[in-house]
Amino acid sequence: xxxxxxxxxxxxxxxxxxxxxxxxxxxxxxxxxxxxxxxxxxxxxxxxxxxxxxxxxxxxxxxxxxxxxxxxxxxxxxxxxxxxxxxxxxxxxxxxxxxxxxxxxxxxxxxxxxx
Amino acid sequence: xxxxxxxxxxxxxxxxxxxxxxxxxxxxxxxxxxxxxxxxxxxxxxxxxxxxxxxxxxxxxxxxxxxxxxxxxxxxxxxxxxxxxxxxxxxxxxxxxxxxxxxxxxxxxxxxxxxxxxxx
Numbered sequence: 616x617x618x619x620x621x622x623x624x625x626x627x628x629x630x631x632x633x634x635x636x637x638x639x640x641x642x643x644x645x646x647x648x649x650x651x652x653x654x655x656x657x658x659x660x661x662x663x664x665x666x667x668x669x670x671x672x673x674x675x676x677x678x679x680x681x682x683x684x685x686x687x688x689x690x691x692x693x694x695x696x697x698x699x700x701x702x703x704x705x706x707x708x709x710x711x712x713x714x715x716x717x718x719x720x721x722x723x724x725x726x727x728x729x730x
Numbered sequence: 731x732x733x734x735x736x737x738x739x740x741x742x743x744x745x746x747x748x749x750x751x752x753x754x755x756x757x758x759x760x761x762x763x764x765x766x767x768x769x770x771x772x773x774x775x776x777x778x779x780x781x782x783x784x785x786x787x788x789x790x791x792x793x794x795x796x797x798x799x800x801x802x803x804x805x806x807x808x809x810x811x812x813x814x815x816x817x818x819x820x821x822x823x824x825x826x827x828x829x830x831x832x833x834x835x836x837x838x839x840x841x842x843x844x845x846x847x848x849x850x
Binding site: 617621625626627637661662665668669675677682685691694698699701702710712713718720721722 | 745758783
């Protein structure tokens with residue numbers, strides 16, 4: 616079951632539709648994994664996938680290298696702030712906040728794509 | 731790059747990092763449209779660049795979660811094995827399926843999941 620959930624999220628993530636926003640609710644709803652642990656699993660499983668994808672993207676020269684220093688500098692400050700807020704919250708509150716985030720993302724997927 | 735561009739990129743990075751750290755996901759859903767709309771980058775370059783940004787941010791966030799004891803290695807390994815296989819399948823399907831329709835289907839799933847997570 617856990618492998619199947621990972622497989623489903625991987626397929627969706629590989630297609631560029633945001634595997635994490637699928638993986639986390641699958642883990643909390645179907646496996647009763649708590650919100651913090653689900654988020655931790657998503658962060659960690661993203662790392663090896665991203666390394667492989669990144670090597671391919673760099674070879675194909677699709678990464679805009681000059682944008683990276685300011686993006687990553689701002690991003691690391693944000694990551695530290697966001698992560699410390701996250702670990703300070705209870706899993707019940709974090710789950711509700713995530714539900715709101717997921718609702719907005721879902722609406723964006725449906726109405727925000729002009730394809 | 732102009733100072734304005736550097737400020738914009740730093741702000742995009744900051745918002746991406748906050749959400750990715752807070753929710754352990756979703757960085758790509760911010761940075762891809764931001765690069766595409768604000769910086770006028772092509773969509774496939776926005777996608778590729780987003781991974782180069784989110785990878786270091788995810789390492790930072792994962793380290794903070796682990797430092798606080800929020801980790802489950804056996805679960806992570808089992809889910810991770812599935813997601814690596816799935817990632818290959820998904821990447822190879824990328825150009826063969828109408829992703830516009832798929833996005834709408836997953837949008838509906840996300841809304842249903844959000845309602846369930848709020849009330850359960």
